[in-house]
Amino acid sequence: xxxxxxxxxxxxxxxxxxxxxxxxxxxxxxxxxxxxxxxxxxxxxxxxxxxxxxxxxxxxxxxxxxxxxxxxxxxxxxxxxxxxxxxxxxxxxxxxxxxxxxxxxxxxxxxxxxxxxxxxxxxxxxxxxxxxxxxxxxxxxxxxxxxxxxxxxxxxxxxxxxxxxxxxxxxxxxxxxxxxxxxxxxxxxxxxxxxxxxxxxxxxxxxxxxxxxxxxxxxxxxxxxxxxxxxxxxxxxxxxxxxxxxxxxxxxxxxxxxxxxxxxxxxxxxxxxxxxxxxxxxxxxxxxxxxxxxxxxxxxxxxxxxxxxxxxxxxxxxxxxxxx
Numbered sequence: 001x002x003x004x005x006x007x008x009x010x011x012x013x014x015x016x017x018x019x020x021x022x023x024x025x026x027x028x029x030x031x032x033x034x035x036x037x038x039x040x041x042x043x044x045x046x047x048x049x050x051x052x053x054x055x056x057x058x059x060x061x062x063x064x065x066x067x068x069x070x071x072x073x074x075x076x077x078x079x080x081x082x083x084x085x086x087x088x089x090x091x092x093x094x095x096x097x098x099x100x101x102x103x104x105x106x107x108x109x110x111x112x113x114x115x116x117x118x119x120x121x122x123x124x125x126x127x128x129x130x131x132x133x134x135x136x137x138x139x140x141x142x143x144x145x146x147x148x149x150x151x152x153x154x155x156x157x158x159x160x161x162x163x164x165x166x167x168x169x170x171x172x173x174x175x176x177x178x179x180x181x182x183x184x185x186x187x188x189x190x191x192x193x194x195x196x197x198x199x200x201x202x203x204x205x206x207x208x209x210x211x212x213x214x215x216x217x218x219x220x221x222x223x224x225x226x227x228x229x230x231x232x233x234x235x236x237x238x239x240x241x242x243x244x245x246x247x248x249x250x251x252x253x254x255x256x257x258x259x260x261x262x263x264x265x266x267x268x269x270x271x272x273x274x275x276x277x278x279x280x281x282x283x284x285x286x287x288x289x290x291x292x293x294x295x296x297x298x299x300x301x302x303x304x305x306x307x308x309x310x311x312x313x314x315x316x317x318x319x320x321x322x323x324x
Contacts, residue, residue, distance in 0.1 A: 008076035015040035040182035174214035174242035206271035207251035
């Protein structure tokens with residue numbers, strides 16, 4: 001039975017991925033520092049194929065012995081998002097670059113480890129020129145520390161010489177949304193739905209700017225797909241993860257939400273300059289690996305709205321639902 005180490009396993013995407021791996025009959029070692037708690041792993045904690053190890057990816061002694069026990073590594077651990085990296089620049093650099101490099105270097109020397117999957121981001125594109133869609137061959141223009149660190153490690157991973165039987169892959173995730181065991185409300189779709197669900201006026205700055213969006217379950221599925229794919233197709237490759245039809249402007253998102261949530265109020269504040277503005281096409285992962293999304297923004301807006309109105313979360317504004 002294949003054994004996978006997932007770093008950042010208690011996080012927004014990691015907690016979904018771990019569940020999916022277990023359902024796919026994989027053994028999982030979940031590694032996380034638990035900055036936001038470990039409640040997201042409670043439902044699977046007693047699963048016979050699940051092991052949890054608390055540790056800091058910046059401390060190789062915390063995870064080094066685990067590398068001898070696994071066949072693959074999915075590296076999600078990071079200081080995630082522009083605000084969090086801006087607030088903790090030194091920790092972000094240590095985690096997203098220095099620790100990631102050290103982990104990767106150790107993995108590529110371990111003969112038992114055949115796959116390494118890295119969670120990168122479409123934020124790497126920064127701002128598109130004109131109205132053209134961007135893809136894996138487009139120039140990268142990171143404008144935040146978060147994106148700059150992702151680009152730096154992505155380039156290191158893709159440019160490294162590795163064993164013939166070791167396949168490293170970078171996945172540029174779209175902007176994530178959706179329900180997760182460790183749900184976040186500092187993400188555009190989730191935050192917008194929360195505000196409107198409770199009758200608050202939603203204030204949107206720069207309604208015309210574009211982003212690609214992808215559900216958390218589909219992003220997690222892409223990691224498993226890479227693990228299962230022919231290594232020749234994914235070795236030292238980068239794939240954007242999303243769907244070309246799931247690029248939205250902020251106003252488009254608000255229009256969808258106002259259809260789901262009647263009488264909701266949205267206010268727009270004009271902003272002509274946003275350092276991040278990009279539409280992405282995702283034909284490479286679709287054509288090469290057969291990836292297809294299973295969830296779209298309109299359906300998920302309704303699901304998040306229903307979750308909030310059902311009162312499942314006592315306080316959706318609690319700081320534990322944010323990365324800052």
